[in-house]
Amino acid sequence: xxxxxxxxxxxxxxxxxxxxxxxxxxxxxxxxxxxxxxxxxxxxxxxxxxxxxxxxxxxxxxxxxxxxxxxxxxxxxxxxxxxxxxxxxxxxxxxxxxxxxxxxxxxxx
Amino acid sequence: xxxxxxxxxxxxxxxxxxxxxxxxxxxxxxxxxxxxxxxxxxxxxxxxxxxxxxxxxxxxxxxxxxxxxxxxxxxxxxxxxxxxxxxxxxxxxxxxxxxxxxxxxxxxxxxxxxxxxxxxxxxxxxxxxxxxxxxxxxxxxxxxxxxxxxxxxxxxxxxxxxxxxxxxxxxxxxxxxxxxxxxxxxxxxxxxxxxxxxxxxxxxxxxxxxxxxxxxxxxxxxxxxxxxxxxxxxxxxxxxxxxxxxxxxxxxxxxxxxxxxxxxxxxxxxxxxxxxxxxxxxxxxxxxxxxxxxxxxxxxxxxxxxxxxxxxxxxxxxxxxxxxxxxxxxxxxxxxxxxxxxxxxxxxxxxxx
Numbered sequence: 001x002x003x004x005x006x007x008x009x010x011x012x013x014x015x016x017x018x019x020x021x022x023x024x025x026x027x028x029x030x031x032x033x034x035x036x037x038x039x040x041x042x043x044x045x046x047x048x049x050x051x052x053x054x055x056x057x058x059x060x061x062x063x064x065x066x067x068x069x070x071x072x073x074x075x076x077x078x079x080x081x082x083x084x085x086x087x088x089x090x091x092x093x094x095x096x097x098x099x100x101x102x103x104x105x106x107x108x109x
Numbered sequence: 110x111x112x113x114x115x116x117x118x119x120x121x122x123x124x125x126x127x128x129x130x131x132x133x134x135x136x137x138x139x140x141x142x143x144x145x146x147x148x149x150x151x152x153x154x155x156x157x158x159x160x161x162x163x164x165x166x167x168x169x170x171x172x173x174x175x176x177x178x179x180x181x182x183x184x185x186x187x188x189x190x191x192x193x194x195x196x197x198x199x200x201x202x203x204x205x206x207x208x209x210x211x212x213x214x215x216x217x218x219x220x221x222x223x224x225x226x227x228x229x230x231x232x233x234x235x236x237x238x239x240x241x242x243x244x245x246x247x248x249x250x251x252x253x254x255x256x257x258x259x260x261x262x263x264x265x266x267x268x269x270x271x272x273x274x275x276x277x278x279x280x281x282x283x284x285x286x287x288x289x290x291x292x293x294x295x296x297x298x299x300x301x302x303x304x305x306x307x308x309x310x311x312x313x314x315x316x317x318x319x320x321x322x323x324x325x326x327x328x329x330x331x332x333x334x335x336x337x338x339x340x341x342x343x344x345x346x347x348x349x350x351x352x353x354x355x356x357x358x359x360x361x362x363x364x365x366x367x368x369x370x371x372x373x374x375x376x377x378x379x380x381x382x383x384x385x386x387x388x389x390x391x392x393x394x395x396x397x398x399x400x401x402x403x404x405x406x407x408x409x410x411x412x413x414x415x416x417x418x419x420x421x422x423x424x425x426x427x428x429x430x431x432x433x434x435x436x437x438x439x440x441x442x443x444x445x446x447x448x449x450x451x452x453x454x455x456x457x458x459x460x461x462x
Contacts, residue, residue, distance in 0.1 A: 087167065087213070088255030088436070091305050096353040100450035102361040104457035106338060 001078050003058055008074045009049075011042050017069045018042045020062045025075075029057045033089065037075060040068075054089075055079040130316035137307045139281035140170045140246075143288040144208065148178045151206060154292065156183045158193055158210030158246075167212060168248055168307055190216050194223035194245070198231065201241045208292055210246040214301075215258025217247055228297045229272035241272075243297045244288075249277065250346050250396050251443055252305025254436030261433055262397035264344070267299045268374035268406070275374040277301040279333070279348035281311045283371065286318035286327045301373075303346035329372060330380035336366035339390040339453060342381065342407050344370040347394045347444065354449045363453070373403055381407065382414035389415070392424040392452045394444050399427040421459030426452040 011018055018040040025037050036048040038060070055077030062068045134142070147154050156171055162185040165172030175183040186193050190211050197207040211217045217224070224245070232240045251260030267275045274296055278284035284302070291298040318327040333348060334355050341351040348369045355365040368384050370376065385391045391411050393404040408423035426444045434442050 081169065081172075087259055088253035090308050091252055093309060096357060096446050098357050098446050098450060100447045100454065102358055102363050102450060102454055102457060104338075104363065104454075106363075106457075 002081050003076055003078055004053065004055065005073050005076045006052060007071050008040075008068045010070050011040070011047060011049075012044050015042050015044065015070065017067050020064055020066050020068065021046060022064055023060055024048070025057050025060070027057050027059060031055060031057060031077070049074075051077070053077060053079060131312055131314045133310050134281045134285075134313045135308050135310045136278070136281045136284045136302070137169050137172075139285040139313050140288055140302065141172055141174070143285045143292070144171060144174060145177065147208070147289060147292045148174065148182060151293070153204060154182070154206045154208055155200060156208045156210070157186050157196075159186060159188055159212045159216075161185060161210050166210065168302075168304065170246070170248075170302075170307075171210070190218075190220035191223055194220040194228060197243045197245070198223060198227045198241065201228075201243050202231070202239055206242045206244070206292070208244045208246065210248075212248065213255070213259045214247055214249045214261035214263055217263060218258075224267075224273070224297075224299075225270050229270045232296070233272060240295045241297045242295050244292045244294070244300055245297065246288075246300045246302060248304040248307075249301035250303050250305065251433060251439055252303075252346055252396075254439060256435070257433070260439070262345075262395065262428065263299075264301060264373045264395075265397060265401060265403045265406075267301075268376075268403060272297065273374060274298045274372070275301065276372050277303060277345040278371070279303065279343075279345060279369045280306065281309075282313045282318075283327070283331075283369070285313050285315065287371065290318075290327050301345060305346045306349060309349075327371070329377035331369045331371055332366060332380075332384065333369045334365070334367040336364040336388065338364045338388055339392065339456060340366045340368055340381075340384045340388045341449070341453075342368045342370060342391060342393040342411075343395065344373060345396070347396060350444070350446065351394055351449065354446055354453070357446065357450065358453060363457070365453070370407070376403075376406065376410060378410045378414065381410050385411050385415045386418065389418050389420045390456045391415075391419075392426060392449070392456055394426045394449055394452075396428050396443050398430045399425060400430050402427055421456040424452045424456045 021039040023038050031051045033054045034050045037051050039048050058076040058078050060075050061073045161171045162175045193209050197209045200207045228241050250262050267273050278287045291300050343351045351367045358365045393407045404425040411423050426449050
């Protein structure tokens with residue numbers, strides 16, 4: 001397993017920090033991609049931040065009321081080694097499904 | 110095809126002793142192993158790209174190689190593809206065999222100038238005194254729900270450029286052998302890795318690429334499933350899908366041959382002819398857009414050699430003439446099982462006159 005740390009992104013044009021309002025996940029939780037992780041407030045608005053990746057929460061940084069600067073660590077996720085760093089989603093191997101059936105008279109001429 | 114004047118540039122891999130030669134690996138592991146062996150066998154090889162060094166690549170293909178072979182031979186580059194390929198050209202001139210990576214297909218666009226104007230023609234320009242033994246690895250094609258510029262199929266673009274060779278493996282076994290072979294060529298090879306197939310595991314026979322190959326090179330196309338009624342031609346990730354389709358068609362009594370093209374430049378016209386001469390029907394499947402896609406070239410080669418005996422025009426089942434869509438629409442864009450079956454049905458029911 002590999003650990004990936006996600007820093008607080010710039011949530012607007014040139015915002016430099018955000019205040020944690022409420023964590024929606026806790027260490028040990030398994031999170032899915034795009035699942036809301038935390039609600040933060042900037043000088044412009046309060047927003048929920050979605051998870052950029054599926055994984056298990058290892059650490060979260062900052063409790064309610066704490067300020068975090070853009071670029072500083074926000075959350076650390078544990079992900080399988082072979083998916084660490086991937087952009088996108090590992091495809092699932094599924095049994096083939098079909099709706100179309102073939103019909104042909106294979107006359108040999 | 111140029112002849113390399115570099116010492117060790119075409120080091121044969123016959124020394125690789127592999128006793129129990131078949132093992133189960135993912136394509137990631139197979140590619141990683143091939144690169145590891147290439148680095149060990151040829152001291153002139155270098156691997157570099159974005160995140161290739163310390164991280165081991167976003168897809169883990171170069172995982173552990175920097176620790177084993179040193180940061181002078183496996184290293185990170187700035188986020189500048191034109192620089193990665195420009196440096197490759199210079200290193201090749203200086204006698205190295207660079208194996209650069211562009212992290213995703215769509216990131217090759219900023220380096221098209223270096224690839225087309227320098228890498229592909231330096232050998233011609235220099236009348237053979239500056240061969241370009243460069244193996245450019247490009248994680249390619251769609252299928253992983255990635256954002257824009259992460260799902261492009263550039264084979265027709267590269268295949269159209271004189272001086273480039275283009276190859277795409279369909280499974281871990283092909284990946285291992287084709288990369289090892291490509292990395293010993295004296296010419297530039299675009300190595301298109303089907304990223305949606307990185308994780309699937311399968312048997313890899315490390316000692317033999319093709320059955321009864323007698324140590325021959327992994328050139329040309331390869332029949333991955335034999336059949337009598339119709340030939341499905343595919344490459345990269347579409348080979349696995351065509352094998353699934355062949356299994357389903359067998360339920361309906363249709364016996365399908367799956368030809369894995371492997372080399373997209375040069376295309377193995379003889380293998381196409383041999384297969385379709387037998388089956389008399391052909392469908393070519395690719396992810397890239399239809400218009401001016403490689404399917405047109407394949408269809409023409411088949412028509413040229415099998416016009417007299419073809420039962421129907423060669424059918425194409427491809428992506429659409431639109432930019433590669435976002436993840437939610439991916440399954441509608443990439444040829445799916447039903448679209449391929451429809452293509453087969455159109456060929457089966459075609460009547461002359």
